[in-house]
Amino acid sequence: MPRSTAPGRVAPTATATAGAAPVRRRRTPRVPYLLLIPTVAILLLALAYPIGWQIYTALHEYGLKQQFGAPAEFVGLHNFVRLFTDSELWTVIVRSLVFCLVNALLTVVLGVAVALLMRAVHTAVRLFVQIAMLLAWAMPVVAAVTVWRWLFDYRRGAINYVLTQLGFDQFEGHSWLEQPMSFFFVATVIIVWMSVPFVAFSVYAGLTQVPEEVLEASAIDGASPWQRFWSIILPMVRPVLSIVLLLQVIWDLRVFAQIRLLQDAGGTPSKTNLLGTYIYQVGIGAGDFGTASAVSIFVLVLTIAISWWYVRTLVREDES
Amino acid sequence: MSHVAAAERVAATTPAVARPGSRRRSPGRRTARWVLGIVGVVVGLVWIFPVYWMVSSSLLPNVRLTSGAPEFFPTGASLKNYRSVLDTGTFVPALRMSLAVTFLTIVVTLAFAFLAALAISRYRFKGRRSFVLAVLFIQMLPAEGLFIAQYKLIGSLNLLNTVIGVSIVYVAAVVPFTVWMLRGFVAGVPAELEEAAMVDGLSRTKAFLRITFPLLAPGLVASGVYAFLQAWNEFTVALVVLQSDDAKTLPLWLRQFVQVSASKDIDWGQVMAASSLIAVPVIVFFLFVQGRMTSGLVSGAVKG
Numbered sequence: 303m304p305r306s307t308a309p310g311r312v313a314p315t316a317t318a319t320a321g322a323a324p325v326r327r328r329r330t331p332r333v334p335y336l337l338l339i340p341t342v343a344i345l346l347l348a349l350a351y352p353i354g355w356q357i358y359t360a361l362h363e364y365g366l367k368q369q370f371g372a373p374a375e376f377v378g379l380h381n382f383v384r385l386f387t388d389s390e391l392w393t394v395i396v397r398s399l400v401f402c403l404v405n406a407l408l409t410v411v412l413g414v415a416v417a418l419l420m421r422a423v424h425t426a427v428r429l430f431v432q433i434a435m436l437l438a439w440a441m442p443v444v445a446a447v448t449v450w451r452w453l454f455d456y457r458r459g460a461i462n463y464v465l466t467q468l469g470f471d472q473f474e475g476h477s478w479l480e481q482p483m484s485f486f487f488v489a490t491v492i493i494v495w496m497s498v499p500f501v502a503f504s505v506y507a508g509l510t511q512v513p514e515e516v517l518e519a520s521a522i523d524g525a526s527p528w529q530r531f532w533s534i535i536l537p538m539v540r541p542v543l544s545i546v547l548l549l550q551v552i553w554d555l556r557v558f559a560q561i562r563l564l565q566d567a568g569g570t571p572s573k574t575n576l577l578g579t580y581i582y583q584v585g586i587g588a589g590d591f592g593t594a595s596a597v598s599i600f601v602l603v604l605t606i607a608i609s610w611w612y613v614r615t616l617v618r619e620d621e622s
Numbered sequence: 623m624s625h626v627a628a629a630e631r632v633a634a635t636t637p638a639v640a641r642p643g644s645r646r647r648s649p650g651r652r653t654a655r656w657v658l659g660i661v662g663v664v665v666g667l668v669w670i671f672p673v674y675w676m677v678s679s680s681l682l683p684n685v686r687l688t689s690g691a692p693e694f695f696p697t698g699a700s701l702k703n704y705r706s707v708l709d710t711g712t713f714v715p716a717l718r719m720s721l722a723v724t725f726l727t728i729v730v731t732l733a734f735a736f737l738a739a740l741a742i743s744r745y746r747f748k749g750r751r752s753f754v755l756a757v758l759f760i761q762m763l764p765a766e767g768l769f770i771a772q773y774k775l776i777g778s779l780n781l782l783n784t785v786i787g788v789s790i791v792y793v794a795a796v797v798p799f800t801v802w803m804l805r806g807f808v809a810g811v812p813a814e815l816e817e818a819a820m821v822d823g824l825s826r827t828k829a830f831l832r833i834t835f836p837l838l839a840p841g842l843v844a845s846g847v848y849a850f851l852q853a854w855n856e857f858t859v860a861l862v863v864l865q866s867d868d869a870k871t872l873p874l875w876l877r878q879f880v881q882v883s884a885s886k887d888i889d890w891g892q893v894m895a896a897s898s899l900i901a902v903p904v905i906v907f908f909l910f911v912q913g914r915m916t917s918g919l920v921s922g923a924v925k926g
Contacts, residue, residue: 337741338753340734341797348794349760352771359771419662424655427662434670440908441673442855444873445901448880449676452890460675460692495669556764559857566881578766578858585770586862594770601767609762616758616802 353602356595364592374592381596390572391580391597398555398576401486405493405557406550412494413501413546418531420506435499443496447563450492454478479568486574492560497553501546508542509535541615548612552605558582577601676901680704680894687890703895707879713899715868716875719785720854723871726789727853728846731796735845736838738797739804744813754802761798765791765858773862783869788860792853800845807841808834847911854904872900 360381362374385391416435420428441449453461456477465473479485512535520530536543558578565571571583577597585594679687681699707713738757742750765772772791773782781787811834819829857873864870870878879896883889 331745331747334741334745334747334750337737337745341738341801344730344734344790344794344797345760348772348775348790349763349768352768352775355771355774356768416665419658419665422655422658423662424659427659427666431662431666431669434666434668436909437673437905438669440905441901442873442904444855444857444876445676445897446672448876448893448897449672451880452679452894453672453675455890458688458692458890463692495672499669552762552764556766558766562857562861563877566877567884578764581766581770582862586773591770591774598767598770602763605762605764605767606759609759612762613755613758617755 356598356602359591360595360599362592364590364595366589368591369589377592381592382600384593385596385600391593394575394577394580395600401490401576402551402554402557405490405497405554406547408490409494409497409550409554410501410543410547413498414505414543416498416502417505417509418535420502421509432503435502438495439499439503441496443559444563446496447492447560450488450495451564451567454488477568479564480570482570482573485564485569489557489560489564492564493554493557497550501550504542504546505539508539512538545612545615548608552608555604555608556601673901673905676894676897679890680898682891684889684891703891704899706892707895707899710879712870712875712879713896716870716872719864719869720872722785723789723792724850724853726785727792727796728849730789730793731800731849732842732846734793735797735800735804736842738801739808742801743805743808754805757798757801761802765795765856769859769862772859776863783864783866788863788871789853791859791863792849792856795859796849796852800848803845803848804838804841807838807844810841811837843911847907851904851908876900 359374361376361378362368363377363380364374368374385395416431420431423431438446453459456462456475461478462473462476465476478488516534517530520534525533556578557576561569561574561576561579562582565574565579571579575583577600581594581597581601584590584597678694678696678699680703681696681701682693683700683702686693741747742754776782776787776791779787779790781790815833815837816826816829819833820826824832855873856871857877860871860874861877864874867878876896880888880893883893
């Protein structure tokens with residue numbers, strides 16, 4: 303899909319920069335194409351073909367009957383229309399978008415706070431924070447969700463215990479996963495915990511580029527810490543920040559494992575489905591590949607739309 | 623993409639920069655520093671606690687975990703839980719499966735991506751820019767928007783529940799970013815180095831093998847680590863493509879272990895031991911490679 307949109311937009315700049323790129327000319331122009339064959343072949347097989355299949359399937363009635371040999375009937379955009387008319391599906395879409403934005407913003411805000419903290423504290427404290435962040439970062443997602451499930455366990459979980467000790471008696475035996483809102487709270491805690499390290503390290507790397515002299519000069523001129531953050535630090539780390547925010551939005555939009563595993567632990571799937579788990583339930587669970595494909599394509603298009611800017615930035619960096 | 627793998631991206635895109643020098647201190651600032659230091663320690667504790675809790679719980683018998691107040695220090699720790707987990711006899715097959723899938727993914731990805739990186743960084747050809755753009759877009763595509771069709775594809779190839787089937791999907795998922803990453807490394811080895819070696823009498827192949835290839839080693843290691851973390855931790859595609867019990871990778875194995883345990887009054891000690899078995903090797907590996915990721919081997923090779 304991206305293949306078809308890309309060349310038209312970039313062709314003029316490609317010729318403009320041709321002279322500048324550090325590339326050798328060879329007499330046999332066939333070599334680079336040969337080198338690309340394996341990569342292109344596997345991408346065509348495992349990505350392009352499935353995308354094509356999904357587009358085809360989304361335009362057809364493709365449910366259980368078709369699995370058993372009935373011909374798939376062409377239904378045009380019917381499956382896509384359902385995206386916006388079927389109330390259950392519509393709820394899933396809105397829920398996913400809200401969940402994604404809340405998580406991405408929370409992660410970035412906390413990540414920036416941790417990065418600023420790492421810059422402000424003594425080296426020993428900074429190392430401790432960095433190691434803690436690295437450990438959380440390195441946890442495989444299934445293990446992470448399992449640990450958090452243990453921490454949030456209604457009977458013996460450490461979190462209920464501490465809350466009860468602090469005097470919040472209503473948390474004795476409180477089941478966190480039963481209510482959708484508190485289910486998503488737990489999911490948010492897990493996702494933010496896992497994602498903040500990436501943001502913190504990226505922004506911290508960006509912060510080290512802010513020249514100390516500028517900050518000192520502004521301090522001498524009487525700028526408050528808040529002013530310094532807002533008008534010096536923030537503009538300087540803006541490129542890093544926007545990339546990180548964008549990646550978080552994309553990753554949180556496609557969140558699957560955490561939700562699926564928490565549903566195992568006791569969430570009601572129909573009330574806690576996000577796009578990923580919904581596709582799984584409708585496609586793999588119920589065998590309605592038509593609807594599942596339409597939702598998948600919706601996710602893909604949304605992702606491509608959001609990544610467009612990111613890809614452009616990367617390409618520009620590559621050329622400079 | 624998992625967040626673990628994202629580490630690779632940072633390592634690959636942001637250069638490690640030395641910390642700025644010390645700053646002047648006034649008494650007011652010193653108190654502020656103390657307060658911030660305490661906040662820092664608290665933040666660190668919050669982030670490290672779940673990992674600590676996993677290991678600590680894995681060392682205690684379930685009776686002690688589920689009766690009375692939680693014990694925040696595992697006195698009288700033992701490895702019995704690990705023994706019970708290994709005794710179920712399901713871990714080793716899953717480990718073997720994970721190793722096979724990961725190994726195949728790494729080898730194939732590196733081979734394919736290296737060739738492609740060579741093409742786009744050493745040659746100018748028609749369609750090069752479109753290829754780079756396509757690669758960048760493809761690496762953003764979520765598995766969650768593709769797994770239905772990939773399930774159908776692997777099914778029609780008769781490769782469900784096989785190492786090859788799941789590896790095909792993994793290679794396709796990992797190769798785009800690996801190409802992008804290696805491209806940077808290949809471009810970082812100046813063609814002049816190779817040409818200088820050829821002037822000195824080496825053949826083109828020898829110049830490549832002796833000069834360029836060793837300089838690419840850090841790049842290959844970094845890309846290999848990226849592929850490893852992806853294939854080792856992947857959950858979504860594995861869940862769909864590997865539904866049979868005797869073809870489970872480690873993440874699926876852990877999920878099943880938890881489910882089986884939960885069906886008969888969950889044994890948290892064993893579940894945490896199982897989680898640690900998966901997590902600790904990755905964490906150790908991760909900490910180990912983190913420092914080696916950004917290697918300055920190439921910088922300074924050509925100067926003046």
